[in-house]
Amino acid sequence: MSQIAIINARLMDPETSYDGLGDILIEDGIITAMGADIFGHDGTPDTAQIIDADGLICAPGLIDMRVITGDPGREGKESLESAGRAAAAGGVTSMVVMPQTKPIIDNVALLDHIMRRGAERSPVRVYCAGALTDNLDGQSMTEIGLLNKAGAVYFSNGERPIGDSRIMRRLLSYSSAFNVLIAHRAIDPALSDGTCAHESDFSSRLGLSAAPAMAERIMIERDIALAELTGGRLLIDLVSSAEALGVISRAKSRDLEIACTASINHLALNELDIGDYRTFAKLDPPLREESDRRALLAAVNDGTIDVIVSAHDPHPAGEKRLPFAEAEAGAVGLETLLAAGLTLAGDEQLDLMAFLGSLTINPATLLGLPTGRLGQGAPADIVLIDPNIPWVCDASKLLSKSKNTPFDGRRLIGKAVTTIVAGQIVYSA
Numbered sequence: 001m002s003q004i005a006i007i008n009a010r011l012m013d014p015e016t017s018y019d020g021l022g023d024i025l026i027e028d029g030i031i032t033a034m035g036a037d038i039f040g041h042d043g044t045p046d047t048a049q050i051i052d053a054d055g056l057i058c059a060p061g062l063i064d065m066r067v068i069t070g071d072p073g074r075e076g077k078e079s080l081e082s083a084g085r086a087a088a089a090g091g092v093t094s095m096v097v098m099p100q101t102k103p104i105i106d107n108v109a110l111l112d113h114i115m116r117r118g119a120e121r122s123p124v125r126v127y128c129a130g131a132l133t134d135n136l137d138g139q140s141m142t143e144i145g146l147l148n149k150a151g152a153v154y155f156s157n158g159e160r161p162i163g164d165s166r167i168m169r170r171l172l173s174y175s176s177a178f179n180v181l182i183a184h185r186a187i188d189p190a191l192s193d194g195t196c197a198h199e200s201d202f203s204s205r206l207g208l209s210a211a212p213a214m215a216e217r218i219m220i221e222r223d224i225a226l227a228e229l230t231g232g233r234l235l236i237d238l239v240s241s242a243e244a245l246g247v248i249s250r251a252k253s254r255d256l257e258i259a260c261t262a263s264i265n266h267l268a269l270n271e272l273d274i275g276d277y278r279t280f281a282k283l284d285p286p287l288r289e290e291s292d293r294r295a296l297l298a299a300v301n302d303g304t305i306d307v308i309v310s311a312h313d314p315h316p317a318g319e320k321r322l323p324f325a326e327a328e329a330g331a332v333g334l335e336t337l338l339a340a341g342l343t344l345a346g347d348e349q350l351d352l353m354a355f356l357g358s359l360t361i362n363p364a365t366l367l368g369l370p371t372g373r374l375g376q377g378a379p380a381d382i383v384l385i386d387p388n389i390p391w392v393c394d395a396s397k398l399l400s401k402s403k404n405t406p407f408d409g410r411r412l413i414g415k416a417v418t419t420i421v422a423g424q425i426v427y428s429a
Helices: 080-089 108-121 144-150 165-176 201-206 214-230 242-252 264-268 290-302 337-346 352-357 361-367
Strands: 003-013 018-027 030-035 049-052 057-060 062-067 092-097 125-131 154-156 181-185 233-237 258-263 307-309 382-392 411-421 424-428
Touching: 003 030, 003 352, 003 382, 062 080, 062 258, 062 307, 062 337, 062 361, 080 092, 080 108, 080 411, 080 424, 092 411, 108 125, 108 144, 125 144, 144 154, 144 165, 165 181, 165 214, 165 233, 181 214, 214 233, 214 242, 242 258, 242 290, 258 264, 258 290, 264 290, 264 307, 264 337, 290 352, 307 337, 307 361, 337 352, 337 382, 337 411
Parallel strands: 003 049, 003 057, 062 092, 092 125, 125 154, 154 181, 181 233, 233 258, 258 307
Antiparallel strands: 003 018, 018 030, 057 382, 382 411, 411 424
């Protein structure tokens, strides 16, 4: 029997809101005991590996619901192995791979291939989101039932919104028979096609083509109405504007099956971070105004936003070092997700327990995973966190194959120190 005893830790379990000093015993990959002084007078087991946390935060391992990799098809950008190493270094113990691989994850054979490959090569757990439509064409529905049975934890059309309301209605209606979660990007194609920035005085001064925040709200209003009509489970993907939050809050008050995500980038950065056409801060959705950023932070704290994601989207330098309008949108984020949130919590912009909950129990509940909690009998997916260690993000030292991060050179506070997956240490600083 393999045993690990974590002692003298600040235990933080968002599922129960428990926050106190104590110990954890892990046996054969399962948490068998947790709490204050669980070892009593007998002390820790003689056969256990002892980890003295010395007051560090001990939390459930993070679950990142939105990770794009290049594997298969574009392994030069990011492989499952390199993404897994980056995830482990960032305290992420489970990651969900988005369907926009090459080829698209729109059939059972490819889904099974990626899940097997992830189990073989990644140090963290790998799950898959299945494609909503064949080749993400927005027209032909995939075999949602078969893909769900094969292990797809939710379904998405990637970055491509489905503009046809009749097709979206069919997708939500059909998926409701399997009780599966449908994620959809909240953006009106007619208002956003060909744009590269948020519509504001700032983007006007830079001369950038821009989409209004209202384009997000319009699509959210439509999708919520269709979810209400069909009874489908809807995940509003990558909310980025204050315009959208009031709509979502009102829908939740009607007890609809609705949840939403936001990226850590939009909680930590605003449109000014693109500076003088800084393409490494070019994202999709685009960075918005400071008022939007503050509204998103408040929405995490009050529970309107359910899940925070890294929106990990690797691109080599050749795809980013171009004129702003031509550069690819997206940033890597597996290694900065936790640290950026801890920095916001340290500045008292984010509630620490709400932040951890949005990365653990909330995504676990949405996806039906057994992880994301510290309770007795739960899988031993755990991260030890030093919330006070200062460091400067150096893009060249990131473990991701691609180094496109808007946090390069930025001072952050807090970091994962030890990451444990199924009772095995997969990262130690």
